[in-house]
Amino acid sequence: MDTSNTQNGIMWFFRDKGFDDKSINEMFRKCKRLEGAESERASENWAYLKSVGIQERKIPSVISKCPKILTLGLHEKLIPTVECLNTLGTKPREVASAIAKFPNLLSHSVEEKLCPLLAFFQALGIPEKQLGKMILQNPRLVSYSIETKLTEIVEFLAGLGLARDGVIGKVLVKNPFIMGYSVDKRLRPTAEFLRAIGLTESGLQSVAMNYPEVLCRDVDKILRPNFTYLQSCGFGDGQIATLVTGYPPILIKSIQNSLQPRIKFLVEEMGRQIDEVTDFPDFFRYGLKKRLESRHKALKQRKLDCSLNDMLDCNQKKFQMKFGLV
Numbered sequence: 001m002d003t004s005n006t007q008n009g010i011m012w013f014f015r016d017k018g019f020d021d022k023s024i025n026e027m028f029r030k031c032k033r034l035e036g037a038e039s040e041r042a043s044e045n046w047a048y049l050k051s052v053g054i055q056e057r058k059i060p061s062v063i064s065k066c067p068k069i070l071t072l073g074l075h076e077k078l079i080p081t082v083e084c085l086n087t088l089g090t091k092p093r094e095v096a097s098a099i100a101k102f103p104n105l106l107s108h109s110v111e112e113k114l115c116p117l118l119a120f121f122q123a124l125g126i127p128e129k130q131l132g133k134m135i136l137q138n139p140r141l142v143s144y145s146i147e148t149k150l151t152e153i154v155e156f157l158a159g160l161g162l163a164r165d166g167v168i169g170k171v172l173v174k175n176p177f178i179m180g181y182s183v184d185k186r187l188r189p190t191a192e193f194l195r196a197i198g199l200t201e202s203g204l205q206s207v208a209m210n211y212p213e214v215l216c217r218d219v220d221k222i223l224r225p226n227f228t229y230l231q232s233c234g235f236g237d238g239q240i241a242t243l244v245t246g247y248p249p250i251l252i253k254s255i256q257n258s259l260q261p262r263i264k265f266l267v268e269e270m271g272r273q274i275d276e277v278t279d280f281p282d283f284f285r286y287g288l289k290k291r292l293e294s295r296h297k298a299l300k301q302r303k304l305d306c307s308l309n310d311m312l313d314c315n316q317k318k319f320q321m322k323f324g325l326v
Contacts, residue, residue: 009038009039010034010037010038010039010042010070011024012039013039013042013043014027017046017060017063018060019060019064023064026064027063027064027067028067030067030068031067031068031071033068033071034067034070034071036071037070037071041070041071041073041074042070042071044074045069045070045072045074045078046059046063046070048074048078048079049062049069049099052082052095052096052099053092053093053095053096054096054099054100055100058100061100062099062100062103063103065103065104066103066104066106066107068104068107069103069106069107072106072107077106078106080110081105081106081108081110081114082095082099082106084110084114085098085099085105085136087132088131088132088133088135088136089132089136090129090132090133094136095136097136098135098136098137098139099139101139101140102139102140102142102143104140104142104143105139105142108142108143113142113143114142116146117135117141117142117146118131118135120146120150121134121169121172124154124166124168124169124172125165125166125169126166126169126172126173130169130173133173134172134173134176135176137176138176138177138179138180140180141176141179144179144180149179150179152183153172153178153179153183153187154168156183156187156188157171157208160191160201160204160205160208161201161205162205162208162209167209170209171208171209171212174209174210174212175212175213175216177213177216178212178213178215178216181215181216186215186216186218187215187216189219190214190215190216190217190219190223191204191215193219193223193224194207194214194223194244197227197237197240197241197244198237198238198240198241199241199244199245200245203241203244203245206245206248207244207245207248210248211248211249213249213252214248214249214251214252217251217252222251222252223251223252225255226250226251226252226253226255226259227240227251229255229259229260230243230250230259233263233274234274235274235278239275239278242278242281243277243278243281243284244281245281246278246280246281246282247281247282247283247284247285249284249285250281250284253284258284259284261288262283262284262288262292265288265292265293265296266283269293269296270296272308276307276308277308279307279308279309280307280308280309280312280313282312282313283308283312286312291312292312295311295312295319296311298323298325299311299323302323302324302325304323306323310322
């Protein structure tokens, strides 16, 4: 085979698809197999990506991220992999979306990577339906090492006291992206910070089970600034621990767009003390305009007083019935 002709063919293919020389060179750097790739196979694989539901405008991005896809056997590799992934999906375009997010998904072996991964998660008690949802939501999972990365995450969560009744599996299903973070660089420092601000072990477990995304945030960039802001508002350290235990996302909400406007409304418009929210941390969960402002206005017009809990912790119909607003 004349490799120069082969290379010229694949170069022509890329240019025909709109790639510039810089992008083409970068793909050749990423994947040495492109040097011997045939334009016929590349065309066939490109067409197949379109046929499984990936929008044509997204295919160049998919190929740029994983040029190896164009060199894989269609019937030997791509079709079997997609068929296997289709068994995990429950919604239309779910597999196509997963491939677009992480094109390297198609380069991993079903037998060597996907099957062991499914077995690993099943051993944690994750139901089959949830398995598919989790992997297609975070397809990068297929690239993680079970022996080092995933096992370490499971051991970390077990160390928080979650090794019972399939709780770890539930945490992973709730936030599959937690498995992409480093235990030593991110998850453990976050857990230590939460302990340092006064969370009990049961409080920490509650954070991990219900809001695992909090464990994934950077202490110095997000959690500590939020803690410092709450201190500046006049909350004592014990009150902040109560707030975080009651509603952990308070540590990852935007200060400017979420916390500040709500606290300002509480004090200036509602005329309440900030201490009141320590009895009802879910105050920070509700929409400012849709829930807080509208309900405060309705009560103010009737000159009615009530706790934050009574005001907010019910749907609109119950709220109107409770206060005779129907």
